[in-house]
Amino acid sequence: MSQTEPDRRQTDSGDNQSMLIIDRPELVQPEERYTAWGITLFFWGVLLYLWQPALSLVAWSFNIKLFYQHMVVLGGMESFLSLLELYAMVIAILGGALLVWAKINELRFRGKVRRAQVSEIHTQQLIEAFDIPDLDLPQLKAEKVLYVYMKNDGQIIDINNKKI
Numbered sequence: 001m002s003q004t005e006p007d008r009r010q011t012d013s014g015d016n017q018s019m020l021i022i023d024r025p026e027l028v029q030p031e032e033r034y035t036a037w038g039i040t041l042f043f044w045g046v047l048l049y050l051w052q053p054a055l056s057l058v059a060w061s062f063n064i065k066l067f068y069q070h071m072v073v074l075g076g077m078e079s080f081l082s083l084l085e086l087y088a089m090v091i092a093i094l095g096g097a098l099l100v101w102a103k104i105n106e107l108r109f110r111g112k113v114r115r116a117q118v119s120e121i122h123t124q125q126l127i128e129a130f131d132i133p134d135l136d137l138p139q140l141k142a143e144k145v146l147y148v149y150m151k152n153d154g155q156i157i158d159i160n161n162k163k164i
Contacts (some may be wrong), residue, residue, distance in 0.1 A: 027144055053083065132156050 024031075048055070057080070060067040070076045125136050140146060143161045150156055 053080070130156055132159065 028036075042064060071080070126132060127139070140161070141160055146159055146161055146164055148156060149158045
């Protein structure tokens with residue numbers, strides 16, 4: 001594949017499609033990558049926090065005396081089971097609500113085709129629709145990163161691969 005030719009992939013329907021950025025991690029800017037990692041790490045922390053009662057139970061089970069003291073003598077098992085019952089009830093209510101919502105949407109949209117094929121846009125249509133200055137669009141399409149400079153009213157002034 002030449003340097004100016006964009007990456008293409010064969011889809012199930014047989015047409016060529018540009019590769020998505022999700023399939024090309026090297027195209028993601030470092031700031032975006034670090035932000036995604038940070039958000040992922042935060043939500044892993046939230047997930048571990050939500051599993052804390054179960055993790056505590058496993059940790060206690062490794063020390064049988066301490067486990068027996070807290071769960072049997074001090075009555076921790078009853079409170080754990082009541083909390084477990086509450087958790088199960090909340091999960092059942094949320095799951096039931098999700099199933100009802102899905103069934104309602106299934107009945108609402110049965111037989112309706114709402115997703116239409118996106119028509120292919122040709123270079124000339126892009127130039128006319130966005131009033132793009134006379135540029136080498138095939139060369140710009142091959143670039144990984146483009147900078148688009150606009151006026152306050154949204155009109156495109158310049159497009160290039162270098163930050164000004």
